[in-house]
Amino acid sequence: MNLNYIIFRNLKKNIKNYYLYVFALIFSVALYFSFVTLQYDPAMEEYKGSIKGAAALGASSVLLVAIVAVFLLYANTIFIKRRSKEIGLFQLIGLTKGRIFRILSSENLILYFSSILIGIFLGFSFSRLILMILFKLVGLEAQATLSFSSGALRQTLIVFGCIYLLIMLMNYMFIKGQSILSLFRVVSTAEIRVKRMSVLEILIGLLGMVMILAGYYVSSILFSGKLTGTTELFATMIFILGSVIIGTYLFYKGSVSFIFNAIRKSKGGYLSLNHVLSLSSIMFRMKSNALLLTIITTVSALAIGLLSLSYIAYYSTEQSARHSVPNHFSVLLPEDAAKFTQALNGENIEYTETRRDVIQIEADVAGIVGSDLGEEFGNTMILPVVSDHQVEGVDVSPEETLFTGSNNALNQFMSLRSTGQIELRGLTLSIPQQLVGVDKDAVVSQYFSLGLPTAIVDQSIYAQLAQDLDPKLQSKSSVYIGIDIPDASMLGKADAIFHDLGFSEQSGYMSQPALIFDQKSSMGLIMFIVGFLGLTFLITSGCILYFKQMDEGEEEKPNYTILRKLGFTQGNLLRGIQIKQLFNFGIPLIVGLLHSYFAVKSGWFLFGTELWTPMVIVMLLYTALYSIFGFLSVLYYKRLIKESL
Amino acid sequence: MAILEATQIHKSYGNKFNKQEVLRGIDLRVEKGEFVSIMGASGSGKTTLLNVLSSIDKVSLGSIKIEGKDFTGMKEKELAEFRKQHLGFIFQDYNLLDTLTVKENVLLPLSIMKVSKKEADQKFQQIASELGIYEIASKYPNEISGGQKQRTSAARAFIHDPSIIFADEPTGALDSKSASDLLNKLSELNRKINATIIMVTHDPVAASYCSRVVFIKDGQIYTQLNKGEETRQHFFNDIIRTQGVLGGVQA
Ligand SMILES: Nc1ncnc2c1ncn2[C@@H]1O[C@H](COP(=O)(O)OP(=O)(O)O)[C@@H](O)[C@H]1O
Numbered sequence: 001m002n003l004n005y006i007i008f009r010n011l012k013k014n015i016k017n018y019y020l021y022v023f024a025l026i027f028s029v030a031l032y033f034s035f036v037t038l039q040y041d042p043a044m045e046e047y048k049g050s051i052k053g054a055a056a057l058g059a060s061s062v063l064l065v066a067i068v069a070v071f072l073l074y075a076n077t078i079f080i081k082r083r084s085k086e087i088g089l090f091q092l093i094g095l096t097k098g099r100i101f102r103i104l105s106s107e108n109l110i111l112y113f114s115s116i117l118i119g120i121f122l123g124f125s126f127s128r129l130i131l132m133i134l135f136k137l138v139g140l141e142a143q144a145t146l147s148f149s150s151g152a153l154r155q156t157l158i159v160f161g162c163i164y165l166l167i168m169l170m171n172y173m174f175i176k177g178q179s180i181l182s183l184f185r186v187v188s189t190a191e192i193r194v195k196r197m198s199v200l201e202i203l204i205g206l207l208g209m210v211m212i213l214a215g216y217y218v219s220s221i222l223f224s225g226k227l228t229g230t231t232e233l234f235a236t237m238i239f240i241l242g243s244v245i246i247g248t249y250l251f252y253k254g255s256v257s258f259i260f261n262a263i264r265k266s267k268g269g270y271l272s273l274n275h276v277l278s279l280s281s282i283m284f285r286m287k288s289n290a291l292l293l294t295i296i297t298t299v300s301a302l303a304i305g306l307l308s309l310s311y312i313a314y315y316s317t318e319q320s321a322r323h324s325v326p327n328h329f330s331v332l333l334p335e336d337a338a339k340f341t342q343a344l345n346g347e348n349i350e351y352t353e354t355r356r357d358v359i360q361i362e363a364d365v366a367g368i369v370g371s372d373l374g375e376e377f378g379n380t381m382i383l384p385v386v387s388d389h390q391v392e393g394v395d396v397s398p399e400e401t402l403f404t405g406s407n408n409a410l411n412q413f414m415s416l417r418s419t420g421q422i423e424l425r426g427l428t429l430s431i432p433q434q435l436v437g438v439d440k441d442a443v444v445s446q447y448f449s450l451g452l453p454t455a456i457v458d459q460s461i462y463a464q465l466a467q468d469l470d471p472k473l474q475s476k477s478s479v480y481i482g483i484d485i486p487d488a489s490m491l492g493k494a495d496a497i498f499h500d501l502g503f504s505e506q507s508g509y510m511s512q513p514a515l516i517f518d519q520k521s522s523m524g525l526i527m528f529i530v531g532f533l534g535l536t537f538l539i540t541s542g543c544i545l546y547f548k549q550m551d552e553g554e555e556e557k558p559n560y561t562i563l564r565k566l567g568f569t570q571g572n573l574l575r576g577i578q579i580k581q582l583f584n585f586g587i588p589l590i591v592g593l594l595h596s597y598f599a600v601k602s603g604w605f606l607f608g609t610e611l612w613t614p615m616v617i618v619m620l621l622y623t624a625l626y627s628i629f630g631f632l633s634v635l636y637y638k639r640l641i642k643e644s645l
Numbered sequence: 646m647a648i649l650e651a652t653q654i655h656k657s658y659g660n661k662f663n664k665q666e667v668l669r670g671i672d673l674r675v676e677k678g679e680f681v682s683i684m685g686a687s688g689s690g691k692t693t694l695l696n697v698l699s700s701i702d703k704v705s706l707g708s709i710k711i712e713g714k715d716f717t718g719m720k721e722k723e724l725a726e727f728r729k730q731h732l733g734f735i736f737q738d739y740n741l742l743d744t745l746t747v748k749e750n751v752l753l754p755l756s757i758m759k760v761s762k763k764e765a766d767q768k769f770q771q772i773a774s775e776l777g778i779y780e781i782a783s784k785y786p787n788e789i790s791g792g793q794k795q796r797t798s799a800a801r802a803f804i805h806d807p808s809i810i811f812a813d814e815p816t817g818a819l820d821s822k823s824a825s826d827l828l829n830k831l832s833e834l835n836r837k838i839n840a841t842i843i844m845v846t847h848d849p850v851a852a853s854y855c856s857r858v859v860f861i862k863d864g865q866i867y868t869q870l871n872k873g874e875e876t877r878q879h880f881f882n883d884i885i886r887t888q889g890v891l892g893g894v895q896a
């Protein structure tokens with residue numbers, strides 16, 4: 001039996017056990033290599049969003065490496081512990097520690113570097129696909145071509161080579177620090193300690209749930225206008241983060257066993273097999289993994305939250321652009337409008353023009369502002385006012401005002417009510433009005449409204465106010481000019497003209513297509529990066545949970561033997577295991593989803609106009625991918641149960 | 646009618662080329678209410694015999710009937726069902742689930758038999774006080790002694806009134822005081838509720854509690870001893886003598 005034979009045998013055995021590890025490694029390398037390839041690619045030069053593409057990719061590849069390195073090192077600690085018995089045995093038959101280290105290293109070397117080579121190969125094959133996804137997301141219509149970059153290859157090899165050295169260093173320290181005896185002991189110290197619940201644990205369990213709920217509650221009022229001032233907001237956010245994260249830790253440390261213990265107590269000692277396999281096992285085990293689970297839950301909540309928010313922004317792009325400017329284009333001065341329409345005529349592009357006279361009026365809104373924020377500025381706002389004659393489909397009586405184009409974030413901050421008493425003030429006049437509603441559609445551009453609602457009043461009231469203007473409040477132009485291009489295929493051309501006339505740089509001149517493109521390209525890039533980083537984290541943390549389950553299953557195998565001897569069938573046991581895995585994977589998933597739900601819910605309106613569709617899509621996707629690992633672990637248990645008798 | 650009837654059972658391990666025949670034609674009849682022990686040298690196939698008799702392992706040849714039902718041809722699912730209904734087990738290393746309390750461990754076999762909770766409670770109270778573990782009902786296995794663990798394991802074996810109880814070296818890991826405690830309890834239950842027990846042991850003292858001792862050697866039944874009306878001390882001497890004749894390592 002020579003050394004090579006041992007290495008070969010171990011390798012064969014390990015690949016079967018650690019196919020997921022190999023998969024995760026290949027995936028990470030492939031993704032990293034693609035990111036770096038993109039970063040080095042000249043195609044990225046073409047991409048000129050508001051965020052620098054190559055720099056963002058570079059930064060995210062660093063994050064990617066951090067995630068992957070932590071994963072690989074952590075997985076390695078699990079593996080080396082599992083193999084401590086084997087290492088002890090080698091020592092017992094007289095191999096030196098150095099020799100054992102060499103065996104491990106060469107074994108790892110083969111496994112690790114062949115995965116890396118496969119990863120690089122796949123990474124290169126998929127980098128075009130990834131580039132295409134990126135282009136699609138940011139709305140770039142370029143051809144995705146890539147060439148093999150030796151710089152990317154070198155960087156990938158160096159980075160993963162360093163991680164390999166770290167792993168080896170870890171193994172070396174592990175082997176060096178152990179005597180034959182302690183090696184045999186590693187597995188047994190890892191065994192769970194079954195203990196009765198103490199009062200302290202019950203308190204911890206309750207506290208955990210209270211802290212999480214408190215965090216959720218505070219997050220729901222974070223932007224409701226009760227809190228003002230940035231320091232106050234900032235302190236509250238820190239409180240929410242701290243309360244939820246610590247609460248999560250305590251939840252795993254105590255609440256889960258507390259709840260399960262309560263269920264168990266209610267059974268009076270008469271447990272069904274499903275309870276035996278799920279409740280009693282999880283009760284004791286989740287505690288010991290509390291820190292790991294907290295990290296996984298927090299980071300996945302972060303990933304889901306960020307992805308949801310960027311998707312919300314991406315998804316609401318067109319709506320927010322319409323909100324900024326209700327027509328395709330808007331110019332400030334009539335002579336510029338003439339220039340633009342002339343140019344459009346010259347290119348045979350049809351257009352329609354909308355003009356609305358806008359005046360700026362001070363309004364007393366004390367009657368409709370719900371939050372304390374109103375008092376800070378004396379309960380008055382400067383609102384753009386438009387006559388109902390100039391807005392299609394709107395007709396209000398002289399006593400009535402309709403708000404329109406109100407902004408989600410503003411509504412939330414000020415807790416604006418949609419009906420109530422307000423007062424419009426001219427220089428001398430003061431006209432009481434009944435607010436009859438708040439609509440979403442903007443009728444003037446952001447230049448006039450500054451994000452505040454536009455007040456639509458009866459023509460007679462408008463005329464009165466127009467006679468009594470406070471000149472200090474008026475803007476450079478008192479007419480909103482909007483230009484629409486009915487033929488959607490001409491929109492791009494029109495935008496080019498708008499740009500060529502130099503309008504795109506001036507304030508008060510707005511182009512919907514340009515706004516949409518800008519937001520799409522920056523949000524698209526963020527989504528792309530957060531999406532892939534989230535995916536990497538999902539896969540690596542899923543793998544870690546799976547490995548933990550492998551260990552747990554190995555430890556519980558004797559129980560399955562007992563149960564099968566007692567006459568429980570494999571089917572009985574498997575059903576119990578399915579329930580157990582539902583909890584094992586389901587609890588962290590649900591906690592993570594809840595965290596991200598409350599995080600997104602508290603501030604989504606700052607990012608866009610549609611909450612549910614994007615968030616639910618992201619969450620469903622995450623749940624589906626995550627479930628794969630739970631499913632795989634059930635398959636693993638199935639084999640274990642089969643072998644147990 | 647015999648409660649267990651095994652005819653010509655053979656058991657071999659290994660493959661065609663490397664075969665080890667552990668059991669070579671064993672016939673065994675056990676009547677209701679008997680307390681039988683199986684003795685033999687280490688490696689003589691006692692555990693193997695018990696495993697095939699109790700359906701945990703399959704025979705290579707031969708038939709085994711329990712309560713008139715031959716289970717040698719049954720599928721895994723049927724077998725499990727059969728074990729659940731008819732058999733009880735006590736093992737050398739207790740085989741308790743360490744995440745369950747004593748009571749939960751004991752009631753485990755009842756949970757699949759659709760017994761009402763009230764009935765289960767009654768049963769537990771009865772058997773647990775019989776075996777002296779009622780006071781430790783809510784403790785976990787790692788909080789109790791080896792003797793208590795084995796009595797818990799015994800309670801679990803008795804709880805569902807099985808036709809036969811199989812015990813593999815139940816006293817093997819116990820000190821002599823705990824061992825005699827357990828054996829006293831077992832023979833008491835054997836008499837009181839007419840329970841049938843088959844026990845593997847290499848300890849002559851343990852065997853002397855039984856009503857019959859079966860010696861196996863080289864995969865066959867070497868001889869059998871009946872206690873009859875003898876005292877336990879007398880029976881013990883007989884066992885020692887037979888063991889001496891059996892020769893070899895007295896393990
Ligand atoms: N699963 C098995 N595979 C192969 N051989 C076995 C197996 N179980 C037991 N044996 C062999 O059968 C013989 C009898 O074992 P066992 O019944 O455990 O003996 P005892 O319990 O009397 O000490 C031994 O020689 C042992 O090596």
Ligand SMILES: [Mg+2]
Binds near residue numbers: 691693
């Ligand atoms: Mg044995």
